Amino acid sequence: MKMSKLVGRRIKEDPKDAKTVSHKFLIRGGYIRPVSAGIYSLLPTGERIVKKIEAIIREEMNRIDGQEVLMPVVLPADLWQESGRYESVGAELLRFRDRNEKPMILAMTHEEAIVHLVRTELNSYKQLPVMLYQIQTKYRDEARPRAGLIRTREFTMKDAYSFHTDQADLERYYARCHEAYERIFRRVGMKNVLSIESNSGMMGGKVSHEFMAICDCGEDTVITNADYSYRANREIAVAAWKFEKGEPLPLEKVHTPGMKTIEDVAGFLGVKSENTGKAVFYQDAHTGELIFVLIRGDFEVNEVKLANALKVPELKFADDAAIEAAGAVPGFASPVGIDPAKARIIVDRSAAESGNLVVGANETDYHYRNFNFDRDLAGSGCLVADIACVREGDPCPLTGQPLQFLRGIEVGNIFQLGTKYSDTMHCDYLDRDGKSHPMVMGCYGIGVGRAMAAVIEQSCDEYGPIWPMSIAPWQVELCAINPEKEGVGEACERLYAELQVAGIEVLYDDRGEKAGSMFSDADLLGIPLRLVVSPRTLAEKQAEFKVRGSRDAERIALDAAVSHVAARVEAEMEKYR
Template sequence: MKIEKLVGERFKERPSDCSIDSHALMVRGGYMKYVANGIYSQYTPLRRVCRKIEGIIREEMEAIDGQEVQFPVALPASLWEESGRYDSVGSELLRFEDRNESRMVLGMTHEEAAVQLVREYGKSYAKYPFMIYQIQTKFRDEARPRAGLIRVREFTMKDAYSFHTSQEDMEEYYEKCFRAYERIFERAGIPETIAVASDSGMMGGSLSHEFMLLTPAGEDSIAVCEECGYKSNVESAASIIRNESEPFKELSLVYTPDIHTIEEVCEFLKSSREKSCKAVVYQKCSDGRLVVLFIRGDLEVNETKVRNWLGDEIRPADITEDSGLHPGYIGPYHLDGDFTVLYDDSLRGGCNLSCGGNTEEHHYTGLCMERDCPDAVYHDFAKIKENGICPECKKHSIKISRGIEVGNIFQLGKKYTESMEMKYLDKEGKEHYPVMGCYGIGIGRLAASVCEAHHDEYGPVWPAAIAPWQVHLCCVRPDNREVKEYADRLYEEMTNAGIEVIYDDRSISAGVMFSEADLLGVPVRVIVSPRNMKEGCCEIVTRDKRIQKKAALDEVMAVTEALVAGNHAF
């Protein structure tokens, strides 16, 4: 293909609204264009990258007996009502009515559609196990899309669903998918991806893993133990806090005028945040009831854990005058009112703490949970913190890193087959519900993640397996007849040899030509120029700058083919 015919513009300036490098480079390089918040159109270079990623995924899914299918994007609400998710999933699920006033949803994930497709087929144990997968557009109405293709509302995803007659069989297949995912990310160019334990969230199930590319540009926080190798998403990592025992002090009510935040309280009382108890107030989305959560003052609430415990979505509370709560002065001692009260494990054994006095402008000092709140029931609602205790080896060795989730796998169990009445008959004619697994990879997010991992200040450095083209042929000074004739002949030979080549023979400066070539990030660049022609050679360089070679004119094709084939020994 000739670059003069390539739709899309490439430009030098970094867009002001791009927060991470991959987003900026893919906009500058003519890969994508903003349409609406979290929605992008893809130009040819990105489509070529994504098609190659899809090809790798198809090969690996079919190597573990996956069968490709396709589900609708628009689904009847009745399917989601069968599973119970129509009401339990929040506003991320886009609901609408069609012209016949039938309630519909845009698929953000397709567990319901997968069960609906195979529940008649899977009525006999003899049909099992099997796995179906699709590569399909989805829509998730994210509240805060960001970072280009990293967090969007409309996206293309590979999602797979396996069905089994036993938990043991599902776990065996889960392991096969786990290994297939490792191969996919290695082939796509990010073998450094790690798998971490994660929260199943709205998907449900007993076990799940996320595959994370560790990068400062990531949106997820990952807890990693430097001692034993434990890895987990912060959302699901257990927070372990040990409070030292000490003699109880007297509980005293202290006047604290115009002091509301935990920082102000600790400064006023000359105490540390570790010796304080703070209140965080939420409301259940289902019925608006207040939830008051008490946690040690130096910790953050893990809202995923709170949602999972309550079995409900939550939002920051709107505290009214008739609620019985005094914002900034809420404490666990003699707290009365019609709300749910939760206690984080960090308060277990806590003593001589400061806390709200449940009256305006007053706080308690000397709070001892065992003595003053003997009926408290504790659960883990905190985020694990830097240098915290590892849940595995119990050492203070946790480090928090940032990461991009490039894939996820879930052991769903019978959540969907039971709710949607999918059953099979065993050898004895008894009915059972199949066990499911679910496996997802976002195509665009993976492409952006590879770009984030492999770029320099000039543009992407695409791995050969997913690069939009294999060779970038640059004809410098096409007004020179000898240069143009040789470059044209080389382009024809490469094309006939089956090499994917993008050919730039525009009458532009070498600087502009090479800058645009950097933005396209093609692995091998062949440069035909008057100076090289005088020397009877062409310059061949790789985008990663590892190879820079001048090849005689009659050797250019052989050297290029060797580089495309991955053979660098010449």
């Protein structure tokens, strides 16, 4: 490819709305262009990288017996109604009607579509297990798209789905897919990707993992310890908390005028926040049921853990009217004396296993001292569960080491779905005895564009990306300085042709730009190897050879340039096989 013909100009200044390194360089380097919020066009340079990532994904999916299919982006709503997700998924699912007034959706994921396909094609245990995958466009109507390709509305994703006769077979395949994902992320050149336990969310299932590319701009929190032996996301992380009750003291009502917050009450009574209990109110977003949470004052409620413990699909904060209707007083609420028929009470372990806490008294300007769960809520029937957010420095549940927080970009996820979809959508197989059973499913996704952005976040300098050879848009860039002088242009044309004959992907900058501008563009393109020919090097029958990201350059003989580059390309590619 000649630079003079390449579509996609380089831009000197950072875009005003770009906050992350990858967003800045993808725009400045001419890889992507915005069409609307969270919607981008891929230019030729970006498309070349994406195709290489997709090729690696295909190789690894085929290696674990995957079969590629292609399903529609536009799906009838009745498939999602059949699974129950049409009503349960929020506004991020784009719903519309076609010209015949039939409800339709733009697929943000394809579980329903693949189940519909498989139940028409497979019906016997002899045909299982099987894995089908696709690389397809998705649409998620994000409220706040951000960070370029890291959080978009329209995106390309590899999604795969496996079907099994039982859970044991799924678990065996799940392990194979986990290994394949590790190979994929290594091969595309990510430097630090952690597989962590995660919450299954709307996907369903009991076991899931996220693959997090560790970088400062990541919007997800990875909780781990010093040796990475414990890994979890913030939604499900736990800690080895130890709580002390002490000798229960008599329950005592005390006057706390105007003291509504934990900080106010603790300061007024001269206690630490860890000696208080905090009341937090939610409602089931679908039924309106009031949920009364009691947690120790120095902890925060983890709403995912809470929803999972209560088996409630969606929560919202309760308003004062709902709180008062249950007999509680906002700012001074306590589970003591609350009618269980008017509120569902759940107590975090921190409050249940600590003693002599200060809690509300359900009376304006009053609190109780010395609340003890075992005594003061005995027989209440309330649920005790771990619903607290882990804090940085809390003890690791495996080693006791202080937990640390890292930032990460979620580049892939895998789920053991079980029979969540096959049950509701009647995707069944017949066993040896002719009995029907729901197929057991797994699901495996990788965001292709997000993977490209994550590579930049982990591999760049102040001048631009440093692409790994496995996904670089071209393997070598040939730069002609003053091509109109002293045969430089002719020498570069010969080199350009010889490199192509040798099977090397080469971008030839034939524009005749000044050296500073040419090298600035080369840095933005991030091509791993660079050959520079100028009147000075040509006079010595040499070319300058440089590796992207290195300050040093070397001179090589012009007639050995092609073999030198070919050897370096092969050596670099070997790292990613």
